Amino acid sequence: MRIDEALRSARDALTASPTPRLDAELLLGRVLGRDRSYFYTWPEKQLDGDQQRLFELLVKRRAAGEPVAHLTGEREFYGRRFVVTAATLIPRPDTETLVEAALETLPDTPLRAVDLGTGTGAVGLSLALERPAWRVTLTDASAAALAVARDNAEALGATVSLLRGDWLEALAGPFDLIISNPPYVDPDDHHLEQGDVRHEPRSALAAHDRGLADLRVITAQARERLVEGGWLMLEHGHDQGSLVRRLLADHGFQDVTTRGDLGGNDRVTLG
Ligand code: GLN
Numbered sequence: 410m411r412i413d414e415a416l417r418s419a420r421d422a423l424t425a426s427p428t429p430r431l432d433a434e435l436l437l438g439r440v441l442g443r444d445r446s447y448f449y450t451w452p453e454k455q456l457d458g459d460q461q462r463l464f465e466l467l468v469k470r471r472a473a474g475e476p477v478a479h480l481t482g483e484r485e486f487y488g489r490r491f492v493v494t495a496a497t498l499i500p501r502p503d504t505e506t507l508v509e510a511a512l513e514t515l516p517d518t519p520l521r522a523v524d525l526g527t528g529t530g531a532v533g534l535s536l537a538l539e540r541p542a543w544r545v546t547l548t549d550a551s552a553a554a555l556a557v558a559r560d561n562a563e564a565l566g567a568t569v570s571l572l573r574g575d576w577l578e579a580l581a582g583p584f585d586l587i588i589s590n591p592p593y594v595d596p597d598d599h600h601l602e603q604g605d606v607r608h609e610p611r612s613a614l615a616a617h618d619r620g621l622a623d624l625r626v627i628t629a630q631a632r633e634r635l636v637e638g639g640w641l642m643l644e645h646g647h648d649q650g651s652l653v654r655r656l657l658a659d660h661g662f663q664d665v666t667t668r669g670d671l672g673g674n675d676r677v678t679l680g
Pocket residue numbers: 501590591592593594606613614615644
C-alpha cells in the first residue's frame with residue numbers, strides 16, 4: 410500500500426476524532442520513524458507488510474478512543490517533543506499560554522522558579538530550556554509522573570531539580586516564580602467522560618469544590634513562598650477567570666490579570 414492510500418483510508422476510519430488527518434499522519438510517522446513532511450515528499454512510497462499491519466493496528470486503537478499521544482508515546486509542546494505515558498496529562502497547546510506569560514513577565518536573569526504538578530515536565534522544562542539562567546524545580550505528587558519528567562529532562566538536556574511532593578509542601582523556597590497547571594475540572598463535568606481525557610489520570614484533571622480545591626491550596630501556600638515582587642501563575646478553566654482573580658486578590662496578590670488561550674478563553678491568571 411502507498412503512503413497516500415494508507416493515510417486516506419486511515420482518515421476515513423478516524424472520523425470520530427476531531428482531527429482525523431493529523432492523527433493518521435502522526436501515527437504513520439511513528440510507524441515509519443519519519444516527520445509528517447516526509448509523506449508530502451514521498452506520497453507514492455510503499456509500506457511493507459509489517460509497517461502496514463502496525464499502522465492498521467494503531468489506527469484501530471485510535472478509532473476505539475485511545476489518545477494519539479499514548480499510541481506514539483510523545484507530544485509536541487512549545488516546539489519540543491515530550492515523552493508521554495498514561496501516568497501524566499497530555500500537554501495541551503493552551504498551556505503554552507502559561508509558558509509565554511512567564512517568559513514575558515520575568516527577566517532573563519538568575520532566579521528561582523518551581524513548576525507544581527509538572528506531569529511530563531512540559532511547563533517547567535520549557536522554561537528551563539528557554540531561560541538557562543533560571544533555577545527550575547519540578548514537583549509532582551506522582552512518582553510515575555516524576556519519572557516521565559526526569560526522562561524528558563534528560564532527553565531534552567535540561568538541568569532541573571525534581572522533587573516528589575504535594576504542591577509546595579516539601580519546598581522551602583523562596584521562589585521568584587511559582588507556576589502550575591493543576592487539576593481544575595469539576596468532577597461532575599461530563600467533559601471528563603468524553604474523548605481523550607477518559608484515558609488521562611483523573612488526579613491530573615479533576616479537583617473538588619467545582620475544580621477550585623487545588624487552585625485554592627496552591628494560592629494559599631504560594632503567598633508564604635514567594636519573594637517580594639514574585640509571581641504566581643496558574644492555569645484554570647475558561648469559566649474560572651473571575652473566581653481565580655478574586656482568589657489571588659483575597660490572598661494579597663497585586664497586578665492580577667488573566668490571559669486568554671488560543672481560542673480566546675480565559676486560561677491563565679497571574680499576580
Ligand atoms: N484543559 C484540560 C481539559 O479541559 C484540563 C487540564 C487540567 O485540568 N489541568 O481537559
